[in-house]
Amino acid sequence: MKFPIGTVAGAMALCAQIALAADVDRTGxxxxxxxxxxxxxxxxxxxxxxxxxxxxxxxxxxxxxxxxxxxxxxxxxxxxxxxxxxxxxxxxxxxxxxxxxxxxxxxxxxxxxxxxxxxxxxxxxxxxxxxxxxxxxxxxxxxxxxxxxxxxxxxxxxxxxxxxxxxxxxxxxxxxxxxxxxxxVPATVQGAWRITRVGEKGGGRLDIRQGFQHFKGRFSSGDRTVELKDGHLEGARLSFSVPAGNGRREMFTGTVDRDQILGEVREGEMVIARWSATRVP
The missing domain is CATH 3.40.50.150 (Vaccinia Virus protein VP39)
Structure with missing residues (x-):
């Protein structure tokens, strides 16, 4: 089968562009x-x-x-x-x-x-x-x-x-x-976590939806479920806030170590509790 010269030339140019693009993808x-x-x-x-x-x-x-x-x-x-x-x-x-x-x-x-x-x-x-x-x-x-x-x-x-x-x-x-x-580079916190405050009975659950260094999610304890706000990661350092019962917000900060988080809860500038979380398998 014969093809017009222009068609062949165009096809050859296209093949050259594809090869160049592939090489750029390979070498950067x-x-x-x-x-x-x-x-x-x-x-x-x-x-x-x-x-x-x-x-x-x-x-x-x-x-x-x-x-x-x-x-x-x-x-x-x-x-x-x-x-x-x-x-x-x-x-x-x-x-x-x-x-x-x-x-x-x-x-x-x-x-x-x-x-x-x-x-x-x-x-x-x-x-x-x-x-x-x-x-x-x-x-x-x-x-x-x-x-x-x-x-x-x-x-x-x-x-x-x-x-x-x-x-x-x-x-x-x-x-x-x-x-x-x-x-x-942020730690990986996507998924479910069991959360407890040190010295307090019971606990709750964090469900985190991670988008690189930012995340959203929910905190559930008993029949109360609230949305996390201001979720942020800087390396292994994590922070987020949840509404407190007095109309203010509690700020959670912590350090992620694979399947565990340890940290503090602050209300304003005051540390009011320490907390930990373990990843749910």
Missing amino acids: GPYVPTPQSVVDAMLEVASVGPEDFVVDLGSGDGRIVLTAATKHKASGMGVDIDPDLVDLANASARKLGIADRVRFVQQDVFAADLSRTTVLTLYLLPGMMQSLRPKLLADLKPGTRIVSHDFTFDLWKPDRTVTVETEEKYEITGIWTSDVHLWI
């Missing part, structure tokens, strides 16, 4: 270095210090991890699929005398070991960000800081965004701005 996009002023802002927003282990996914020439090590005394690792960039970054670490604290590996970012990570840095296109989100929420400990240059996780909104002015971007000089986004 072409290598574009983050301006040094933005690198500095990312590490500042994440409050990087000597106790941190910084992992950069799509590390390129390694400048984020190298800066974390030289300016903030952190340790870390960079992951990139390009062997030449990995070699360049490792050579820079040796030259700077920090190869004992940082290393760069050639690897698919989806296979990266994130177990030591306290700060994760990213400069990846939105499709890759979305694809990585389940891995990050599963692999990173609550409280881990994620900081991204320009791009976000769509439905998972940042905890903080800072706009940075820079004189260079995409290796082009001029007047540019970049957005630096920060997320604090």
Whole structure:
């Protein structure tokens, strides 16, 4: 069967676009270095210090991890699929005398070991960000800081965004701005919990519907059921409020440790009780 030349050319162009899109989804996009002023802002927003282990996914020439090590005394690792960039970054670490604290590996970012990570840095296109989100929420400990240059996780909104002015971007000089986004990985609290106040008989039940660092739900005790308000997570730190019998609100704060929560109940500035909760299997 014969096809018009225009049809064949169009089909070939479409196939090329599909192949390019697939490659972008696999690699996170072409290598574009983050301006040094933005690198500095990312590490500042994440409050990087000597106790941190910084992992950069799509590390390129390694400048984020190298800066974390030289300016903030952190340790870390960079992951990139390009062997030449990995070699360049490792050579820079040796030259700077920090190869004992940082290393760069050639690897698919989806296979990266994130177990030591306290700060994760990213400069990846939105499709890759979305694809990585389940891995990050599963692999990173609550409280881990994620900081991204320009791009976000769509439905998972940042905890903080800072706009940075820079004189260079995409290796082009001029007047540019970049957005630096920060997320604090939240603990997982979705589901049902049995709740008790220390020293009091009986207890109640929390039913939580979690949306990343925010949550809604109900508190039930006896024949009384009320809606939770202001549900928020910052790492393993949880807070929410419920109406009290005197027309005021009680603020619950606590720390999540896997299937247990321990915390305080406040009315205004006064601690009126301590509480605990255990996840319902």
